[in-house]
Structures are given as C-alpha cells and as structure tokens.
Amino acid sequence: DNIYVPEVFFTNNCLTGENVVKSTRLLGDLDGVFQDKDAFEQMDRDRIIYQVSSFLPVVENTPGGLFMGITLLYPGKVGQEFFMTKGHFHTNSNRAEFYWGVEGEGMLILMDEQRNVWAERMFPGSLHYIPGKVAHRVANIGYQKLVFSACWPSDAGHDYATIAAEGFARSLMDVNGVPTLL
Template structure:
C-alpha cells in the first residue's frame, strides 16, 4: 500500500449487489404488496412468496442525521399482476423538501412521479439514465422489461421515508400493458 492511500473496506459493489459493513438488505414479496396492485383476482392467483424487489442500502451515518448521504441499489424482478408490472411500493420523503437521485444500471422501466396535487408524470429508466427527483414528490419505479431492472439511489440521511401516504391514498396513476403497449392509466 502506498503511503497516504487507504483501501476502502466500507462498501463494495459485487455482481450488482452491495456488500460490506453498514449495508442492510431487504426483500419485498408479493405478500408485502397486496395494497399496491389493482387486480385482486390476478394477485390472489400468484405465489405470495414471489419476490418483487430487493434493496441493498449503505447507511454510513445515523438515520435523520443532517449532512449525511445514504446509498442504495434496488433490483426489481420482471413480472406482472394482471396487466400491471412489478414495481416498488413508492414513497414521499418524511422531510418533504428533500430530493434524491436515481440512475439506471440494468434493464428498462419507468420512474413514476406524483406531486402533492397528485399530478403524475414518468421518465423512462434505462442503463445509464440519471434521474433527479425533486422534493415534495412521490416516486416509484416500475420494471417494464423482461429482465431484472436494477437502479442506484442516493438521498440525504435526514430525508426519511413516508410509505404511509402512498399505502393510504395510492398513486394517482398505474402503468399497465395492453395489446403489447405501455399505458399510463390515471385514476
């Protein structure tokens, strides 16, 4: 080792996964997402232990500590419930005015945004795409492809996550496939 240079031992990116100290991993299964999908008949026909997405997060500072950053990788499996694609639950930030960056690593999908007035818009997510998510904006990622969709995220450590608003009110739009085409259905 050269003088003045130290080897990082905190976090490593290995085969599209984060590994290391202070990395936490979680898996969301269909059974965790019953309220997310609209087609309850199609949902009930699927295996509740089917993974929908996996998340690895690096937390170098305490949650809610100002001045820090968190880093994460999410992998959404390909699949559908009825015509609706597998997706993340989606969230606002508890600290409403905090922003976030996402970037596409592998696969293709959509980043769905919803502001506080419930106006929605979407950006295509592909390998190498970079997305700025402004404050006061809910966001959810949808895998519209046939392979795993993987993306990175970086957000302030004091942003917090408000999943409850989305669980209660839902997003005001859904992305489905109909006759081989993507359609955004506003509710």
C-alpha cells in the same frame, strides 16, 4: 500511510461491506399496491419482487449525510400491471433524491402533492432527479431484471403511509405491449 481500501463495494447488483443493510420485498408485502386484486390473490405471496441493498454510512436522520442504495426489481406483472416498488414520499418532504438506471428497462413513476402523475423511462445510464415533495416508484417494463441505484439525504426518511392510504393517481399498465399510464 493514510491510504485505505474503501469500506463498501458494488458487485452483482448489490452493495457489500460495512454499514450495508439488505431488504427483500415479497409479493405479499405489496398487498393493496396493484389494481387487479383477483390476479394478485392467485399469485404466490412468497415470490420475491425486489431486493434493496443500502449503504448507510451515518445514522438515519443525520443532517448533511447521504445514503446510497441499489434496487434489483424482477420482471413480471400482476394482471396487466408491471411489478413495481411500493413507492413513497420523503418524511422530510422537501428532500430530493437521484435515481439512475444500471441494467434493464424501467419506468420511474412520479407524483406531486397535487396528485399529478408523470413518468420517465429508465435504462442503463439514465439519470433522474427527483425533486422534494414528489413521490417516486419504479416499474420493471422489460423481460429481464431491472437494476437501478439511488442516492438520497440521510435525513429524508421514507413515508410509505401516504401512498399506502391513497396510492398513486395513475397506474402503469401493459396495454397491448405498450406501457401506459392509466
């Protein structure tokens, strides 16, 4: 009678169902991301830093479709720098994205193509519009897990190479207990 159960569910900060892809980033996958190389080398490379579950209802690169994801980012620091996602521009560079805070305390770090960097506080209920051509990464600035969600066009793509090569122009550090962009 044309009434269906949805194919995907949000439970426990993760998506479950058809066409959901899960990925885990370990500290070792973030080699080169953090400023303090000595502190990085002393930590366990197998430590889980974040996990992403993404609902991909259409094939990657489909124009006009949408993807949705939930990221769970654990608390911690490498030296004085908060745990954070790799960060990326979109391959199709003008594609925008929404992020929104679900649980915990974070900072959305943004950088335009001129390498200007700024940040927005993330908290449960915060909503963030990330314009095209703006690289984005999230840091957990709290003592509990940070959970945020994202929705982006299915033809955006993730360009990690630019950030891997050039990084962000500023880093979010804990300066005497205050998250500060340096």
